[in-house]
Amino acid sequence: MIGQAISRYISPSLAVGILLSVLSSLPALAQSDSTIRVGIVSPNTGAAARYGTFAWRGAQLSRDEINAAGGILGKELELFQGDSQCIPTEGVSALQRMIAQDKVSFVIGDVCSSVTLAMQPIVENAKVLLINAASSNPDITYKAGVDGYKWSFRNYPTDENRASVVLKYAAQQKKITKYAVLSVDSDYGRGAINLTKKYLDEFKVEITSEDYYKDKEADFRPVLAKIRRSGAQAIIMYGLADTTPIVARQMVEAGLAGKVILIGSAEFNNPEAIKAAPTALNGAVEAAAWMPEWDNPRNKAFIDAYRQKYNGETPNVHAYAYWETLSLLAEAAKQAKSTDKDDIRKVLSTITYDGVMGRVSFDDHNQANLPMILFEIVDGKSAIKGTFSTQIKYPSR
Amino acid sequence: MGELVIEQMVNGIIAGSVYALVAAGMTMIFGVLRAINFAHGEYYMLGTFSAWFVITRLDVPYIAAIALAIVITVAIAAVVGRLVMQRLVTAPFQSGVLATLGLSLILQNAIILSFGGTYKIFPGGWLEPVMFLDISLAEQRIVIVAATIVVFMALEFMVRRTRMGKAIRAVSQNTECCQVNGIDVERVVLGTFMLGTGLAALSGVLTGPINVTIYGGMGEAITLKTFAVIVMGGMGNVRGTLLAGWLLGIAESFVAGFIGLQYRDAVGFVILIAILMIRPTGFFSLKARF
Numbered sequence: 001m002i003g004q005a006i007s008r009y010i011s012p013s014l015a016v017g018i019l020l021s022v023l024s025s026l027p028a029l030a031q032s033d034s035t036i037r038v039g040i041v042s043p044n045t046g047a048a049a050r051y052g053t054f055a056w057r058g059a060q061l062s063r064d065e066i067n068a069a070g071g072i073l074g075k076e077l078e079l080f081q082g083d084s085q086c087i088p089t090e091g092v093s094a095l096q097r098m099i100a101q102d103k104v105s106f107v108i109g110d111v112c113s114s115v116t117l118a119m120q121p122i123v124e125n126a127k128v129l130l131i132n133a134a135s136s137n138p139d140i141t142y143k144a145g146v147d148g149y150k151w152s153f154r155n156y157p158t159d160e161n162r163a164s165v166v167l168k169y170a171a172q173q174k175k176i177t178k179y180a181v182l183s184v185d186s187d188y189g190r191g192a193i194n195l196t197k198k199y200l201d202e203f204k205v206e207i208t209s210e211d212y213y214k215d216k217e218a219d220f221r222p223v224l225a226k227i228r229r230s231g232a233q234a235i236i237m238y239g240l241a242d243t244t245p246i247v248a249r250q251m252v253e254a255g256l257a258g259k260v261i262l263i264g265s266a267e268f269n270n271p272e273a274i275k276a277a278p279t280a281l282n283g284a285v286e287a288a289a290w291m292p293e294w295d296n297p298r299n300k301a302f303i304d305a306y307r308q309k310y311n312g313e314t315p316n317v318h319a320y321a322y323w324e325t326l327s328l329l330a331e332a333a334k335q336a337k338s339t340d341k342d343d344i345r346k347v348l349s350t351i352t353y354d355g356v357m358g359r360v361s362f363d364d365h366n367q368a369n370l371p372m373i374l375f376e377i378v379d380g381k382s383a384i385k386g387t388f389s390t391q392i393k394y395p396s397r
Numbered sequence: 398m399g400e401l402v403i404e405q406m407v408n409g410i411i412a413g414s415v416y417a418l419v420a421a422g423m424t425m426i427f428g429v430l431r432a433i434n435f436a437h438g439e440y441y442m443l444g445t446f447s448a449w450f451v452i453t454r455l456d457v458p459y460i461a462a463i464a465l466a467i468v469i470t471v472a473i474a475a476v477v478g479r480l481v482m483q484r485l486v487t488a489p490f491q492s493g494v495l496a497t498l499g500l501s502l503i504l505q506n507a508i509i510l511s512f513g514g515t516y517k518i519f520p521g522g523w524l525e526p527v528m529f530l531d532i533s534l535a536e537q538r539i540v541i542v543a544a545t546i547v548v549f550m551a552l553e554f555m556v557r558r559t560r561m562g563k564a565i566r567a568v569s570q571n572t573e574c575c576q577v578n579g580i581d582v583e584r585v586v587l588g589t590f591m592l593g594t595g596l597a598a599l600s601g602v603l604t605g606p607i608n609v610t611i612y613g614g615m616g617e618a619i620t621l622k623t624f625a626v627i628v629m630g631g632m633g634n635v636r637g638t639l640l641a642g643w644l645l646g647i648a649e650s651f652v653a654g655f656i657g658l659q660y661r662d663a664v665g666f667v668i669l670i671a672i673l674m675i676r677p678t679g680f681f682s683l684k685a686r687f
Binding site (some may be wrong): 218 | 401404405408410411412413433452471502509514515516518524532533534536607608609610612613614618631649650653654655657658659661662
């Protein structure tokens with residue numbers, strides 16, 4: 001009786017007490033230094049969701065490989081996912097959530113240049129190390145290193161030389177003189193066209209029309225009708241991979257396939273796009289940071305591991321870029337013999353790393369010296385036409 | 398130049414037909430409920446996704462997928478209509494805004510959760526190009542315009558001649574009067590909602606093959622454009638909707654073809670602002686119907 005009475009009064013208070021102590025210890029547990037917390041920002045919904053899905057899968061594969069090999073200096077790698085939707089405000093709020101709530105010290109992201117440009121001041125203020133893995137707008141590293149942001153690095157080639165290499169190949173090998181522009185309306189799409197325009201005189205070519213599409217555009221007929229009558233022989237497209245099948249199929253419909261080729265970069269080698277409109281993509285010329293056909297033993301191992309993990313799916317460039325960049329972060333931590341973000345940042349600026357695309361080091365603008373591959377779609381397959389350096393000569397200050 | 402003008406008009410009528418099909422349902426729902434259905438584009442998306450699902454997973458041919466997509470979407474709409482839309486009859490108009498915006502988020506994210514956020518390629522359709530006035534078009538586009546004209550003729554007949562149509566018009570004019578006279582307003586609302594969402598689904602499944610890719614958020618853009626169309630056509634005016642849809646489509650094609658694709662999405666909003674300033678009852682109504 002007495003025991004019952006006691007337990008009636010004590011057990012609730014005891015339960016509350018236990019609950020409180022468990023609750024209060026939870027954040028402490030979660031924030032203990034037993035893991036290395038890395039935020040992965042990528043567009044997982046919206047117009048660039050394809051990129052984000054691949055990026056996240058690549059990052060997960062890298063995490064599993066690193067943890068299976070014993071982690072970094074005995075600590076496990078823990079990933080946190082943020083969805084940028086390819087929209088700067090969304091990317092920034094995902095990033096701030098990661099920094100404030102998930103207490104990440106390192107961030108890999110974003111794919112979309114506009115988002116990365118918006119995230120740079122945030123990581124600078126928070127002193128969180130941002131390693132971009134997949135944005136190509138030159139401004140990102142013009143603003144980093146000696147000229148600005150100390151906490152932004154980019155392990156991805158910039159568009160600076162891509163535009164001239166693509167145009168040169170089209171003008172000299174394909175003898176094309178008239179070009180129509182159809183690119184995505186973003187820092188990436190407009191930036192690449194501005195760089196292209198610098199070389200029009202050098203290669204003696206002209207642009208007949210200039211259009212930029214919103215990322216969710218699905219009706220290209222009015223523009224394709226104009227291009228058909230303008231006499232353009234090629235469309236310069238720095239666009240989104242998910243739009244490529246739409247444009248390609250509407251090119252077939254409008255009678256442009258086989259007469260006008262696509263040049264630039266928008267995953268013209270995506271097998272699904274080629275299947276949707278093989279004739280429109282034949283002869284397409286693209287410069288990309290990576291492709292599955294790249295001959296390198298580490299690349300073969302990556303593709304095999306990726307296919308094994310994800311039901312035989314072939315990775316795309318973003319899967320490679322996020323996978324490689326997370327591996328780079330682990331390597332930098334090993335060389336720093338520390339998991340402290342400031343130590344790792346210092347090592348990154350002097351590191352030499354044997355990556356899939358070659359030996360990587362960062363210049364004084366925190367930009368990795370990575371090559372790009374030029375390829376052409378021939379009968380539904382990508383044929384490598386060469387590689388080129390993307391190294392930049394910065395204007396003297 | 399002359400040929401290009403004709404080609405852009407043809408492109409505009411095709412794009413406009415898609416808007417009109419979606420807008421017809423939205424304007425009828427507005428008529429009976431006095432509520433803008435902000436989730437209307439989501440039924441367009443559900444229609445396309447249902448067709449994609451039955452074609453890729455169950456190997457159903459495209460023509461049967463059109464019917465199945467409408468059935469699946471209308472079935473979902475029946476549940477939503479019973480649980481949400483019928484309650485809006487007596488609710489203040491703010492509830493309608495909140496409820497339909499909420500539904501839009503739920504439907505979009507349910508699809509993203511079930512099938513992932515990536516774009517999917519829509520299989521099927523009649524994509525053989527045919528020559529029409531020296532313009533190369535996929536057969537599918539001719540099907541869309543033909544289907545739109547048939548649907549609007551049927552709607553016109555229904556609204557004027559059938560009991561259901563008369564009930565819809567009566568509820569649009571005065572809900573209380575209908576309740577007094579023994580018209581089951583809630584049933585009319587549910588019926589109109591199912592009809593309207595069915596039309597949106599039809600539009601989606603017909604557009605799938607030419608828009609090539611489908612994704613969870615695809616309905617959003619169409620809702621915004623549809624909004625411009627129903628204001629232009631006169632809220633609740635079915636006939637005006639078709640003309641307004643074509644007008645917006647043609648205006649967009651001209652802007653995309655002669656000025657620049659990047660300005661295309663602005664066209665609808667510019668027209669919307671202009672109409673609200675100059676002729677708030679729409680182009681085709683003498684006076685507002687409410």
